[in-house]
Amino acid sequence: MYEGGCLCGSIRFEITGPIHNIVYCHCSQCRKAQGGAFATNGIVMASDFKILTGAKALTGYQSTPGQTKYFCKTCGSPILSKTQSRPGQVRVRLGTIDSDISERPMAHIFVTSKATWEEITGDLPQYEAYETDRDAL
Numbered sequence: 001m002y003e004g005g006c007l008c009g010s011i012r013f014e015i016t017g018p019i020h021n022i023v024y025c026h027c028s029q030c031r032k033a034q035g036g037a038f039a040t041n042g043i044v045m046a047s048d049f050k051i052l053t054g055a056k057a058l059t060g061y062q063s064t065p066g067q068t069k070y071f072c073k074t075c076g077s078p079i080l081s082k083t084q085s086r087p088g089q090v091r092v093r094l095g096t097i098d099s100d101i102s103e104r105p106m107a108h109i110f111v112t113s114k115a116t117w118e119e120i121t122g123d124l125p126q127y128e129a130y131e132t133d134r135d136a137l
């Protein structure tokens with residue numbers, strides 16, 4: 001079981017199952033949503049994700065049709081996103097998790113959209129869009 005929350009502490013959540021398909025996403029939307037060079041996202045079954053406190057502080061922005069990013073309206077911490085076509089899943093921003101997690105990132109994605117000032121290092125595979133060998137969930 002993993003626990004996490006936002007910067008101001010209003011929102012706390014728990015994850016009772018595994019985190020799948022962890023990636024560093026360098027797309028322009030993730031960069032803007034995080035204010036950084038990339039977002040680190042992992043997929044959690046919606047049934048394994050539970051808001052413990054602060055559900056009212058969570059607000060959403062539809063960044064593309066059918067996809068909404070949810071963040072704390074007080075401190076702005078990006079918590080998760082939901083895609084209409086995959087109602088059984090949520091995509092969690094791993095930087096908001098406080099627990100040690102056993103899963104590890106498996107790829108860099110949307111590397112063609114990366115910031116010009118960023119240099120991607122390390123041995124993880126890099127993809128122009130989503131990983132071609134992403135686990136189907």
Ligand SMILES: [Zn+2]
Pocket residue numbers: 006007008009010011057072073074075076077
């Ligand atoms: Zn907050």
Ligand SMILES: [Zn+2]
Pocket residue numbers: 025026027028029030031039110
């Ligand atoms: Zn992205």
